[in-house]
Each structure stands twice: as C-alpha cells, then as structure tokens.
C-alpha cells in the first residue's frame with residue numbers, strides 16, 4: 001500500500017520531466033493537496049459487503065452444515081475437542097488462554113487466533129502458512145497438537161451419520177469428502193463477522209458516534225502512534241508480516257509439551273537445527289528467508305477487547321501492556337522492523353488509545369450458537 005502512495009507521489013515530477021518552473025510548482029502544489037486524500041483512502045475504511053467466493057459460493061445450507069461441523073467433536077481423534085473448544089464464540093472466538101490447549105497430553109505453542117472477519121483476509125495463521133480458508137480448515141483437524149484426527153478415518157466416521165450423508169448430498173450433490181468438510185467449515189467461518197462498529201460509522205461520516213476521548217484515540221492510532229502503518233484497511237490489517245521483537249513467552253520453555261510442539265513444527269517445516277531451537281521462528285518456517293525470522297502476521301484488531309491475551313504467544317494480558325510495548329518502540333530483536341520507534345505517548349494519550357481500541361472496534365459480532373450436532 002505504501003508502495004502505491006510513493007508511486008503516486010513520484011509521478012508528477014519524474015515521469016514527464018517538466019522544465020518550466022511554474023508548471024512544476026503548480027503540479028507540486030496539486031500533489032500536496034492530493035497526498036492527504038490518497039493517504040486517507042489507503043488507511044482505514046468501513047467494512048465493505050462480503051466478497052463473493054466463486055470456488056465455494058455461500059449458501060445457507062452450506063453455512064449450516066459448516067456450523068454443525070465446527071461444533072462437532074468427531075473432528076478430533078479422541079472426540080474431546082471441536083473447533084469451538086478453542087474458538088469459543090462466547091470469548092470472541094478464542095479460548096482466553098495465552099497458549100492454546102490441545103489434544104490431551106500435548107500442548108499447542110501459539111495463541112488461538114480470533115476467527116473474526118476472516119472472509120476479508122488472504123493469509124491465515126500467525127505465519128500465513130495457509131492461503132485459503134478451505135485449505136486452512138483441515139490443518140487443525142490433522143495436527144498432532146490440535147485435534148489429531150486422521151482424515152480417512154474422519155470421512156468414514158461422518159459417513160456413518162445419516163444426517164451428514166443427506167446434508168452433504170444436498171449441499172454438494174455428492175458424498176462426504178475431506179475437501180467438502182473444509183469448504184463447509186470455510187463457508188460457516190465467513191459468516192463470523194463483526195460490523196457496524198463505532199469506527200465503521202465514524203468513517204462513513206457519522207462523526208458524532210465517537211466520544212471526544214475515542215476521537216483522540218483514533219487520532220493517535222492514525223497519527224502519532226503510527227498504528228495504521230500496519231493496521232489499516234477495512235479489517236485493520238495489511239496482511240503483512242513483521243518482527244516486533246515480542247519477547248519469548250517463558251512458559252514455552254518451561255512446559256516440555258509446548259517445547260516439543262515447537263521443535264516438532266520446526267522439524268516438519270524442514271528446519272534442520274530444530275533440536276536446539278529456543279524461539280518461535282514465525283514466518284521464516286514458511287519462506288526460509290532470513291528476513292522473516294520471527295515475523296508474524298499483522299492481526300485484525302476488530303473485537304480486540306474480547307480476544308486477549310495478545311500476540312502470537314499470548315505474552316501480553318491486557319491492551320494496556322500492548323500499548324506500553326508499542327510506546328517503548330517494541331522489543332529488542334536484531335531483526336526488528338524499522339517501522340517501530342519509541343512513541344513518547346503521555347499517560348492520557350495511552351489511555352485514549354486504549355479506549356479507542358476497546359470501544360470503537362467493538363461492533364455487531366455474530367455469536368454462533370451451538371447447533372444440534374447429529
């Protein structure tokens with residue numbers, strides 16, 4: 001996004017090589033007038049209508065089937081967990097834990113993502129290793145440290161349930177397959193939307209919906225705080241990856257099960273030094289590019305008040321802690337992004353920013369209820 005702003009800024013001078021001083025000057029003035037508009041248009045935006053998914057169109061029957069699967073414990077190997085166990089609608093589609101639980105006797109190694117407004121995103125997981133929701137949905141089912149289910153076995157289990165046979169036939173015109181399980185789960189998850197937040201209404205022109213302190217927070221978010229360098233667009237994410245220098249969570253090393261999960265993930269991602277790994281390499285495990293070491297996806301901030309603890313490893317319990325962290329200019333890491341600098345926010349400014357995050361980004365969130373699972 002910043003690239004395109006730069007291009008627009010350069011065009012008047014460089015592309016045409018004006019020699020007459022006055023015309024260059026006029027153009028420069030015009031560019032100056034336009035820059036703020038361009039920048040604003042590239043920054044925050046109200047939530048647009050749901051995109052269309054031609055490969056997997058939304059239908060009410062498919063969404064309903066996906067909802068059943070989302071709450072069905074058959075998706076886990078030992079029948080103890082459903083997707084909703086870790087993405088609980090009552091707690092903003094997270095589990096409220098720093099590091100997520102997992103299949104009994106094992107532990108996850110990361111914080112459960114809030115699966116809110118994912119229909120607008122195009123990279124999934126903290127490291128972006130899945131590029132579609134259809135693809136993503138089968139990962140936790142198979143994962144040894146999530147649901148630990150065998151997909152051939154799952155297909156046979158579901159084929160024993162007449163309601164599922166009938167529903168798959170109706171929705172897909174065919175039998176139960178793992179791909180269709182993924183498609184139904186994706187369709188359901190795309191209905192988990194938070195919209196009409198005070199920020200959406202403010203951006204749509206209803207200036208009176210934000211209180212003065214929320215407006216102050218908004219101005220810090222888009223100005224002095226530089227938050228919109230990364231948290232921009234309708235979902236407050238640019239879908240890019242950054243190393244902020246978030247400290248390692250000491251509980252990871254302390255818990256042998258979490259450490260085992262980390263080493264296992266690094267091993268199966270082809271990282272040869274996995275045995276001595278003491279950090280979460282983040283995006284590096286996907287790209288193997290050194291510049292992505294410990295880089296994580298910019299998360300959406302919608303419904304942020306509900307989804308703590310925060311960061312990929314749940315290192316911060318409160319938004320106050322997160323704001324302190326950004327105010328310090330992030331953590332210390334040799335690979336930290338140059339976009340973070342100490343902000344010098346006063347206590348009042350920090351508070352206004354917190355109020356903005358908590359109140360202006362809380363919208364009308366769809367809370368899915370538990371269906372009757374066949």
Ligand code: HEC
Pocket residue numbers: 070075081082083084085086087100101102103108109110111112113114115118123124125126127133136137138140141145146147185189
């Ligand atoms: C044991 C807890 C657990 C279970 C069960 C679980 N998840 Fe997750 N989920 C997580 C964690 C932890 C992450 C973040 C993992 C990462 O990024 O490496 C995550 C990430 C996701 C994401 C990515 C969100 C984003 O913003 O990129 C989606 C989508 C998702 N899960 C959907 C599902 C679905 C669908 C199921 C059921 C098939 C499921 N999850 C089951 C813990 C769980």
Ligand code: HEC
Pocket residue numbers: 221225226227228229230231241242243244246296297298299300301304307309310311312313319322323326327337339340353
């Ligand atoms: C350089 C890009 C960048 C900037 C600038 C930035 N963020 Fe973030 N933000 C991220 C990334 C990346 C993460 C996840 C980091 C991780 O888990 O290691 C994140 C995480 C967060 C989280 C936790 C979200 C969650 O679900 O756990 C909050 C809250 C947040 N940022 C708020 C802010 C605020 C407020 C500002 C401005 C003061 C800001 N961010 C500036 C990239 C950025």
